[in-house]
Amino acid sequence: MANHDQKNRKNIYRDDLFLAVLAAISSYGDIYNFDEDGISIDQIMESAKHIYTENQMYTFSSHVMKHLLSIVCLGNKDEEKMISGFVASKMDGMYMITYGIGSYQTFEKLILNDVIPRTIQASITRNRETGHSMFTDNTFMLFFGHDWGTDHIIFIESKKPIGAWEKNLIQLYEVNLIEDYAKLCRLNRNRLNTEKLVQTLSEVIETKSKEMNHHVRRVASYSRLLAEGYGLDHESIETLEVAAMIHDIGKLTIPESILNKPGKLSTEEFESVKKHATAGYAMMKTSKHDLIQTAAVIALEHHEKWNGTGYPAGLKKDATHLYGRIVALADVFDALSTDRVYKKAWPLEQIVELFKKERGEHFDPKLVDILLENIHEFMYIRDEASRKML
Secondary structure, eight states, X not given: XXXXXXXXXSSOOOHHHHHHHHHTOOOHHHHHHHHHTTOOHHHHHHHHHHHTTOSOHHHHHHHHHHHHHHHHHTTOHHHHTTEEEEEEEEETTEEEEEEEEGGGGGGTTSBHHHHSOHHHHHHHHHHHTTTSOEEOSSEEEEEEOOTTSOOEEEEEEESSOOOHHHHHHHHHHHHHHHHHHXXXXXXXXXXXXXXXXXXXXXXXXXXXXXXXXXXXXXXXXXXXXXXXXXTOOHHHHHHHHHHGGGTTGGGGGSOHHHHTOSSOOOHHHHHHHHTHHXXXXXXXXXXXXXXXXXXXXXXXXXXXXXXXXOSSSOOBGGGSOHHHHHHHHHHHHHHHHSOBTTBOOOOHHHHHHHHHHHBTTTBOHHHHHHHHHTHHHHHHHHHHHHHHHO
């Protein structure tokens, strides 16, 4: 029993529900069989802790459905084939089926009340106001939502009765689901607010310098392409793309007379420009937001070079964060491929030649390979931005 004593777990759950679950256990053999079926209490309780990192609310819902399915069937794949159900999410005042299994699988993207039986509609209407789970012998419904998110309905029906053990686990899961969905909504709200701040700052940066028109947006798009080619996960790519938009925020501290100078900079002026890396980092380093912390690292390191001759720290190879290496390449590509106050855009052939030459010198070799393999996609982004400026 010690292995299943939830009071010794890091996460503390509702005592009354915990006791209800323990009361449903009839023997040690039940516990043993439960673990043998390949799904443990820990898995059930931890599942919701991982879901809220997903970017899409509907992905969240489908994951919840899959976890509930594993609870109802205790990991038995044959029994899962006997289950039907759906997740419905509220959009524009109506519930739409966003994920379906069994007999409801073909109803995805359809309006809920257009396709489900009237008996289920009536049951949903009766129980939705309470916001709590509802059980019959072989069905159950869960309702969850948040003021900052979308309301969801989960319905599952089984061809065999749902036992007391499974019902107690579902109720225990529901408590954590509601808490973690609220956490997801808060995270998304905070991220949206942070992204709005970043976009506003990027617009301020663009107005500071003539050469910055659409520069930060192009660099963000180039960075995304490089990150995708590198194989980063979706969340990292999204974070990098937004954070890259303020890689030059430190330039707000540089006089416009230097930033917009049409000729070559003096040694003193160039040293002044170089300070924008540490200045940008100083502006953001104390932020508690992950996105801003990422932007701080990028601001500090996007002028480092693979061979260690960059600034401000002279970091070598992967001592520079991958995000910094990505934005370094994206930044230079944009500088070469667009007009600046001090030069005209280079021809594509000349740009390709430079990156081949600087592979393993200025730039991470793997990133150069990704750029050259996808060079026409990079040029398309450049050209699209140019058309929007007209």
